[in-house]
Each structure stands twice: as structure tokens, then as C-alpha cells.
Amino acid sequence: MSGITAVFRQAYKDFSLDVALDLPGRGVTAFFGVSGSGKSTLLRCIAGLERARSGQLVVSGEVWQDDASGVFMPVHRRPLGLVFQDASLFAHLDVRRNLDYGRSRVPAAQRRVSLEQAVELLGIEPLMERRPDTLSGGERQRVAIARALATSPSLLLMDEPLASLDLQRKADVLPYLEKLHAELDIPILYVSHAPDEVARLADHLVLLEAGRVTAAGPTRELMTRLDLPLAHGDAAAAVIEATVTHLEPAWQLSHLEFPGGQISLPSQALQPGQKVRVRIQARDISLSLQRQEGSSVLNVFAAIVTGLADDSPGQLMVSLDAGGSTLLARITRKSAAALQLQPGSAVFAQVKGVAVLG
Numbered sequence: 056m057s058g059i060t061a062v063f064r065q066a067y068k069d070f071s072l073d074v075a076l077d078l079p080g081r082g083v084t085a086f087f088g089v090s091g092s093g094k095s096t097l098l099r100c101i102a103g104l105e106r107a108r109s110g111q112l113v114v115s116g117e118v119w120q121d122d123a124s125g126v127f128m129p130v131h132r133r134p135l136g137l138v139f140q141d142a143s144l145f146a147h148l149d150v151r152r153n154l155d156y157g158r159s160r161v162p163a164a165q166r167r168v169s170l171e172q173a174v175e176l177l178g179i180e181p182l183m184e185r186r187p188d189t190l191s192g193g194e195r196q197r198v199a200i201a202r203a204l205a206t207s208p209s210l211l212l213m214d215e216p217l218a219s220l221d222l223q224r225k226a227d228v229l230p231y232l233e234k235l236h237a238e239l240d241i242p243i244l245y246v247s248h249a250p251d252e253v254a255r256l257a258d259h260l261v262l263l264e265a266g267r268v269t270a271a272g273p274t275r276e277l278m279t280r281l282d283l284p285l286a287h288g289d290a291a292a293a294v295i296e297a298t299v300t301h302l303e304p305a306w307q308l309s310h311l312e313f314p315g316g317q318i319s320l321p322s323q324a325l326q327p328g329q330k331v332r333v334r335i336q337a338r339d340i341s342l343s344l345q346r347q348e349g350s351s352v353l354n355v356f357a358a359i360v361t362g363l364a365d366d367s368p369g370q371l372m373v374s375l376d377a378g379g380s381t382l383l384a385r386i387t388r389k390s391a392a393a394l395q396l397q398p399g400s401a402v403f404a405q406v407k408g409v410a411v412l413g
């Protein structure tokens with residue numbers, strides 16, 4: 056009963072949404088697609104900000120909309136938190152009062168997230184007496200997220216919460232979103248068109264194209280499927296889970312292992328035994344038929360080619376199985392021809408860069 060069932064049909068003059076989804080009742084689910092694919096429309100239908108022509112929405116066993124029986128719970132009665140691209144904070148109230156405002160609408164008996172917990176999770180204690188116009192964009196978004204949380208929602212809806220922030224601010228806020236994910240048991244539906252955000256935050260993905268769902272499933276699986284857009288272009292990457300085995304302080308290196316081999320990376324922030332997610336970008340992998348000797352590349356994995364697909368002009372995306380983990384490598388067509396790569400080919404993948412996601 057903990058999942059979310061969402062079936063909506065909505066039509067505008069030049070666009071129609073037609074989706075039937077069963078979503079997990081925990082973790083972060085991202086709605087991903089190009090501009091105009093219907094991500095926000097779907098989120099608005101779920102929020103009840105918009106009443107789809109026909110719809111059924113059941114959240115953790117509770118019916119929020121069912122047109123067959125005439126049920127439509129108005130948005131203000133839905134126990135949800137909403138965060139948009141621009142934090143719509145009250146300019147005349149300081150941060151504390153902004154938080155109190157959202158919270159006061161929720162009966163005490165229904166409060167599951169304390170104000171202190173929301174403040175702590177978003178790290179906004181030092182900002183409590185400030186007015187919104189004195190805050191940076193990233194700080195404002197953190198306050199907006201804390202305000203949404205403080206209402207103890209059973210569902211958190213976020214529509215491109217980082218889109219109005221520059222890269223640095225985005226990097227400031229992302230760890231807080233990861234923390235929410237790790238520490239709270241509130242499902243989050245997250246609209247984004249940024250592959251890096253999706254790779255970092257989402258457990259589950261819904262890919263939308265022209266108002267239809269083209270694929271839905273675990274993020275790691277969808278990111279590396281060559282028939283889907285996420286596995287193409289400059290941002291294409293695989294995320295694997297690895298365990299820190301030991302540190303090598305003399306070289307400021309950390310050593311990790313995953314079923315496909317050992318990973319070494321320059322980092323001093325990891326602890327032996329720690330489990331981490333590691334992102335490897337397709338453009339950072341090169342392939343060879345023999346293990347390269349005398350190379351500066353530390354991370355080399357034996358792998359089997361599982362698929363090849365056209366990518367950008369002159370380039371191919373190659374999917375690889377490294378001990379059960381899927382990796383992507385983007386190489387030139389010319390190299391693929393020279394190595395005579397085909398599904399089943401045994402190769403060595405040289406990895407030039409890995410990033411720890413936490």
C-alpha cells in the first residue's frame with residue numbers, strides 16, 4: 056500500500072498527457088525529459104494544482120483523485136510539500152516566520168517532521184532571523200525545502216528546484232537533497248532535465264516524451280540502456296556501487312572495490328568499509344584489446360561488450376559488462392572498427408576519471 060498509482064489524461068490545444076504509472080512509495084523518483092515533454096504537467100496533476108480530464112491517483116493507499124467515483128481532493132487538503140524553481144517565500148517575514156506559516160496549517164497530531172529536524176536537515180539555523188531578500192538563491196531554496204518539510208508531507212514534489220541556481224549554488228544545495236533522501240522516509244517526486252542531478256539523486260526514473268512515458272525503472276538501469284536518451288551525449292555515465300577497502304595516505308589515494316575490479320582515486324574523505332556510489336562518465340573510458348602496460352591510468356577493468364549504438368557524429372556508445380556492473384564507453388567509430396568490436400568482444404576499459412557521489 057506504500058506506492059503511488061497515477062493515471063492521468065489531460066489535453067491542451069497542442070499537447071496531451073497520457074500516463075499510467077506505478078511508482079515506488081519511497082526514495083526519489085525523477086521525471087526526466089526534454090522541455091515540453093510534460094514533466095511539470097504531470098507533477099501539477101499529482102499535486103492537484105490542475106485537474107486532469109480523467110485521472111486516478113492513490114498515494115499510500117489514500118485516494119486523492121478518482122474520476123470514476125467523483126473524488127478530487129483539493130490541493131490544500133493533500134498532505135504534500137511543494138518546491139518550485141523559485142522559492143516563493145514571504146518577503147515581509149523572516150525565515151523563522153516563513154517556516155512557522157507553512158507549519159501552522161498542519162494539525163499538531165499530523166506533524167511527523169519537527170521544525171528542528173527540518174532546520175537541521177537543511178542547515179538553515181544561522182539564517183533563521185534573516186529576511187528572504189538578504190539570502191542567496193541557494194539559501195532561499197534550502198529555506199523553501201525546509202518550509203515544505205516542516206508541514207510533514209506524506210509526499211514531497213519538487214519541480215526543478217535547482218534550475219535557477221548557478222553551478223556553485225547548485226553544488227551547495229545538492230548535498231542537502233541527498234541528506235533528505237538518506238534520512239527521511241518521505242517519497243520525493245523530482246522534475247528535472249539535468250542528467251547529472253538525476254544520476255545523483257534519483258533511485259527511480261520516469262522518462263517522458265511528448266506526454267507519454269517511454270521508460271520507467273531503476274535509474275542505474277535506465278542510464279545505461281543504449282535505446283534510451285540518457286545513455287547518449289556528453290553527460291552519459293554509469294553509476295556503480297563500490298566499497299572502500301583501504302587508504303594509501305602516502306599517495307593520498309583511496310582504494311575501492313566493486314564486482315568488476317578495484318578503483319583507486321585521489322581522495323582523503325573516505326573511510327575503509329564505507330559504501331559509496333561512483334559515477335564514471337562514458338567519455339572518460341577508453342577501450343583496448345590488451346591490458347596496457349606503462350600507462351598512467353590507474354583503473355583498468357576487464358569487460359565484455361554488450362552493445363554498440365550510434366552516438367554523436369563519428370562516435371559510438373558502447374555498453375560493457377564489468378563483473379555484473381554496466382559501464383558505458385564513448386569511442387570513435389574508427390576505433391571501434393579497428394578493434395573489431397561487437398557484442399561479446401572481451402576488452403579492457405581504462406577509466407580516466409571517477410567521481411564519488413556519496
Ligand SMILES: Nc1ncnc2c1ncn2[C@@H]1O[C@H](COP(=O)(O)OP(=O)(O)OP(=O)(O)O)[C@@H](O)[C@H]1O
Pocket residue numbers: 067068069070088089090091092093094095096097248
Ligand atoms: N495550461 C496550459 N495550456 C496550454 N498548454 C499548456 C498548458 N500547460 C502546459 N501546456 C503545454 O504542455 C506542454 C508540456 O508542458 P510542461 O510544462 O508539462 O513540460 P515540461 O516537460 O515540464 O517542460 P519544461 O522542462 O520546459 O518545464 C508544453 O507544450 C506546454 O506548452
